[in-house]
Every structure is written in structure tokens, then in C-alpha cells.
Amino acid sequence: MAEAFKFELVSPEKLLVSEQVESVVIPGAEGEMTVMAQHAPVMTTIKPGVVTIKTAGGKEERFVVFGGFADILPSGCTLLAESATHVNDIDRADLARRIQEAKEDAADAKDDESRSKAEQFLSQLTTLEGALLPA
Amino acid sequence: MASLKDLRNRIASVKATQKITKAMQMVAAAKLRRAQEAAEAARPYSERMGAVLANITQAIGGGGDAPALMTGTGRDDVHLLIVCTAERGLCGGFNSQIARLARDHIRRLLADGKQVKIICVGKKGYDILRRDYASMILERVDLREVKTLGFVNADAIARKVIHLFNEGGFDICTLFYSQFKSVISQIPTAQQIIPAAAAGSTAPEATSGGNAVYEYEPEPGEILSDLIPRNIAVQIFRALLENAAGEMGAKMSAMDNATRNAGDMINKLSITYNRQRQAQITKELIEIISGAEAL
Numbered sequence: 259m260a261e262a263f264k265f266e267l268v269s270p271e272k273l274l275v276s277e278q279v280e281s282v283v284i285p286g287a288e289g290e291m292t293v294m295a296q297h298a299p300v301m302t303t304i305k306p307g308v309v310t311i312k313t314a315g316g317k318e319e320r321f322v323v324f325g326g327f328a329d330i331l332p333s334g335c336t337l338l339a340e341s342a343t344h345v346n347d348i349d350r351a352d353l354a355r356r357i358q359e360a361k362e363d364a365a366d367a368k369d370d371e372s373r374s375k376a377e378q379f380l381s382q383l384t385t386l387e388g389a390l391l392p393a
Numbered sequence: 394m395a396s397l398k399d400l401r402n403r404i405a406s407v408k409a410t411q412k413i414t415k416a417m418q419m420v421a422a423a424k425l426r427r428a429q430e431a432a433e434a435a436r437p438y439s440e441r442m443g444a445v446l447a448n449i450t451q452a453i454g455g456g457g458d459a460p461a462l463m464t465g466t467g468r469d470d471v472h473l474l475i476v477c478t479a480e481r482g483l484c485g486g487f488n489s490q491i492a493r494l495a496r497d498h499i500r501r502l503l504a505d506g507k508q509v510k511i512i513c514v515g516k517k518g519y520d521i522l523r524r525d526y527a528s529m530i531l532e533r534v535d536l537r538e539v540k541t542l543g544f545v546n547a548d549a550i551a552r553k554v555i556h557l558f559n560e561g562g563f564d565i566c567t568l569f570y571s572q573f574k575s576v577i578s579q580i581p582t583a584q585q586i587i588p589a590a591a592a593g594s595t596a597p598e599a600t601s602g603g604n605a606v607y608e609y610e611p612e613p614g615e616i617l618s619d620l621i622p623r624n625i626a627v628q629i630f631r632a633l634l635e636n637a638a639g640e641m642g643a644k645m646s647a648m649d650n651a652t653r654n655a656g657d658m659i660n661k662l663s664i665t666y667n668r669q670r671q672a673q674i675t676k677e678l679i680e681i682i683s684g685a686e687a688l
Contacts, residue, residue, distance in 0.1 A: 270627060286610060327445070338445070
């Protein structure tokens, strides 16, 4: 069995998870990554996606996060999410609203840079929606 | 001298008032607990955010690629004040304390020949500041409809502020709110959020040897430019939460005072009422007896 490490998932409203885990899959801005114990120190921003936690007890839990960043140290991992929800509690209407807002942002964008940023965010959101809600 | 009937009415109305203040006190106590819990739940995030921020600024070492939100524009001509107050009154000196601090600050800035812009969060601060500085108020954020403060509320404010900053609307941004110390003491506080008053950014470059420790994905500068706006939102969120807890604390003690005051008043009025009633009875008795003696 793999070594366990401390993982914390924090949103501005509260501390969602704080426990010993075996591995965590983080939707990093530059690609998904799996964090295990003794990981080299990395700091990364995250994109909207699903965080999969495998606890020391062997249980698997999934959370949906909308942006944020992760602070990874050999001794533990802290994920600061802008907003995080357990997959079971995800509100479809909320997700749809976010997508709608992202669409508006993309349409309102004044220059190319902000438009491409908004469109990127939008595509991340739609991918997430596709992954969560099989049509 | 008020008649017996007047006194009776008076006592009844004070009693009704006492009931209301008592109820408000209990409601405030319940809300205070919730607000305190929310403030406590938000603490881990802001603490870790602070730690990560300090870490990353150290990595960048105050280099030229730090975003403007952090270093500022290099001027201090235009000041933006975000004044956070409560939406409702009846909470003692809570709102006026914050407004007074802000007003003193504004006077000082104006005396120095600076330009001042104000964003009011909460109705009460707006009402107070509108009297003297209506022309400076850019916007008024209304949170009355908001039942439970969420991060989205703070984020919306932060976005406005950052947007304004990017347009060159101001140079320095200061946040006014009330720090929640305890139920009976809230300290009005001014906190500069733009440029971020992080000590790390001015730290000597000698620490840059520690850079190799962290791997950044994407580049530190990019992470930082993502982080700083978020940090501003977090600070505003924290201020709003502290304010919410402080408001309820202030309201609780104000209503406690009012309830006690009403109790005193009822006692005094009851004594006057009883005395007067007794005097009237005595007078009537004297009239009967002297009438009987006259026969």
C-alpha cells in the first residue's frame, strides 16, 4: 500500500477535506497530475475540473472545483479552490449558469487576449459538463 | 401630571418595545453565532493564501515581472476607499464608527491634495458619507438581498475594483471595515489592499537562492497574476465576514442595553403609577370621611 500524506481541500467558505490520502488527481492548468506522497514541491494553478481523492482507507471521493491553485509539498498537498462541491452535490443549474456567464464573457471580450482566455475557460467548463453529465 | 390612564398606556407601550428589543437581541445572538462560524470557516483559506503568496513573492524576489496590482502604479494621487458597513441600523455605534474612520481618512487625503473615490458596501455607510462626499461615491454595493454572504459577493466587488484599477481609475485602494474582536468590541480598521502591502515583495534578493525548491506550473509570474486578484477577493470576503459578525455583536449589545433600559423605565413608571393611584384612593377616602363628619 502506498504511503499516505496529508491533503487539504479549502474553499473560501470552508475547509472541505482534511485527511490522510494515498493519491490525489488534480486538474492542473497545464494538464492533469496525480500527486502521491513525497512529491517534489510544485505550485500550480488549476482549471475547472474534477479532483479525485483516494483516501488512506482506500475510498475514492470526487470533488468538482472551479479554478484555484494547488500547493504541493513532499509532506502534503493543499488545494485552494475558488469554489468546490462534492460530485454528488453538484448543482446542474449552477453549472449551466456558469457556462452562460462564460459565454457572455467571451462575447463581451474587448481584445483578443481576453477573448481567448474567456473562450478557453468556456471550453474547460463545457468539457467538465460533458464529463459530469453524460447526455 | 399625567393621568392614570396615560401612565397605563405608557407602561404598555414600553413593555411592547421591550419585547421587540428582547426578540431582536435573541435574533442577533443566533445570527452572531452563524456569522462567527462563517468567519472561522473562512480563516484556513485566507491563511494558506497568505502563506502561498509570501512563498511565491519570495520566489519572484520583487523582480520586474510582479503584476501592477502588487507593486502599485508608483503614484499615490487617486485613492479608492471601499467602505464596508452594515445594511441595517440599530446596532449602536457600529456603522458610525466605520464611517468616522473613513471620513477622517478622506479629510486627511483631501488636505494633502489627493483625489478620493469611494465605493460603499452596505446602505448605512452610504447614507452617512453621502451627506458630505456624495460627488466622490462611485458606486454603492447593495447586499441587503443576500441572505448568507458567499465568496461570489466578495468576488463581484473585487472584480469591479480590479477592472477600475486596470483602467487607471486609482492608485491606492484602502478597505474600511470593522474587525471583530469580541461581542462587545469591534475595532474599525483601515487596510490597504492595492498595492498589496506584502512585506515579501520588498524582501532583499538574498533569499532568491530558495527558488530552486519550488517548481512552478505555469510560470511564477503567471501564477501570481492569477493569485493577486483572488487574494483581493479573499481580503474583501474576510472583511465582509468580520463585518457581519461585528454587526451582529454590536446589535446584540445595543439591544441588550435597550432591553435593560426599557426595564428601568417600566419600573419607574410603575412606581409613579402606583403612587398616583394610592394618592387618588386616599383623596377619595378623605372626601368621604370629611363628608361624613360634616353631617
